[in-house]
Amino acid sequence: MNLFDRFARVVKSYANALVSSLEDPEKILEQTVLEMNDDVIKMRQATAQVIASQKRLENKYKAAQQASEEWYRKAQLTLEKGDEDLAREALKRRKSYADNANALKAQYDQQKSVVDNLVSNTRLLESKIQEAKSKKDTLKARAQSAKTASKVNEMVGNVNTSNALSAFEKMEEKVLAMESQAEALGELTTDDLEGKFAVLESSSVDSDLEDLKKELSGGTKKGELPPGRTLRFEDAEVEKELNELRQKAKEL
Numbered sequence: 001m002n003l004f005d006r007f008a009r010v011v012k013s014y015a016n017a018l019v020s021s022l023e024d025p026e027k028i029l030e031q032t033v034l035e036m037n038d039d040v041i042k043m044r045q046a047t048a049q050v051i052a053s054q055k056r057l058e059n060k061y062k063a064a065q066q067a068s069e070e071w072y073r074k075a076q077l078t079l080e081k082g083d084e085d086l087a088r089e090a091l092k093r094r095k096s097y098a099d100n101a102n103a104l105k106a107q108y109d110q111q112k113s114v115v116d117n118l119v120s121n122t123r124l125l126e127s128k129i130q131e132a133k134s135k136k137d138t139l140k141a142r143a144q145s146a147k148t149a150s151k152v153n154e155m156v157g158n159v160n161t162s163n164a165l166s167a168f169e170k171m172e173e174k175v176l177a178m179e180s181q182a183e184a185l186g187e188l189t190t191d192d193l194e195g196k197f198a199v200l201e202s203s204s205v206d207s208d209l210e211d212l213k214k215e216l217s218g219g220t221k222k223g224e225l226p227p228g229r230t231l232r233f234e235d236a237e238v239e240k241e242l243n244e245l246r247q248k249a250k251e252l
Contacts, residue, residue, distance in 0.1 A: 047115065
């Protein structure tokens with residue numbers, strides 16, 4: 001039946017709407033429930049009309065049956081009075097009403113079956129509508145959750161994680177390069193300081209050598225330091241050894 005086909009749509013609309021981009025499951029549920037409500041109203045109206053027709057048939061049947069019984073009573077009365085012709089006419093009337101009552105009884109029984117079927121289907125549809133209404137909110141919530149999940153998955157799918165990871169790797173490489181450069185500059189600075197100290201030490205030895213040459217050439221008195229110089233620990237050792245050499249030279 002068309003009414004139950006519509007109810008089947010309620011059960012299937014959620015799954016069908018999810019796979020169809022042109023249909024909204026929430027709207028389908030609302031529209032289907034509205035259609036089912038309209039159908040149950042029409043079924044109630046049709047049932048009421050059939051019940052009214054059944055009632056009319058029942059009344060006609062009862063009236064025909066009563067008329068048949070009344071004419072049968074009249075036939076008995078006229079026959080008791082000896083009027084067979086009138087009794088015969090009364091029996092004819094009685095048979096006409098009896099035949100009509102039997103025909104009305106058949107129609108009434110058929111109408112009663114139709115009414116019982118309509119009432120049963122109406123009650124079934126009403127229970128299905130109540131079931132559909134109770135499921136509607138749950139299905140709408142599931143549909144909304146499915147929409148939200150689809151949007152979230154779409155957003156996650158649009159995020160390019162490989163590019164983000166690549167950017168982090170490049171930044172890490174850049175930081176490592178900066179650290180290596182700073183370390184190299186530190187090593188160069190240390191080497192430069194050590195070189196400066198080496199130059200200073202070398203200059204001191206060269207100065208001592210020049211003073212020694214001047215002393216040997218007579219430019220400076222023996223055992224005296226050149227003017228402006230302060231005797232350091234290393235120079236004292238050198239002077240001591242130089243005096244020992246001089247002493248040995250005098251003894252020879």
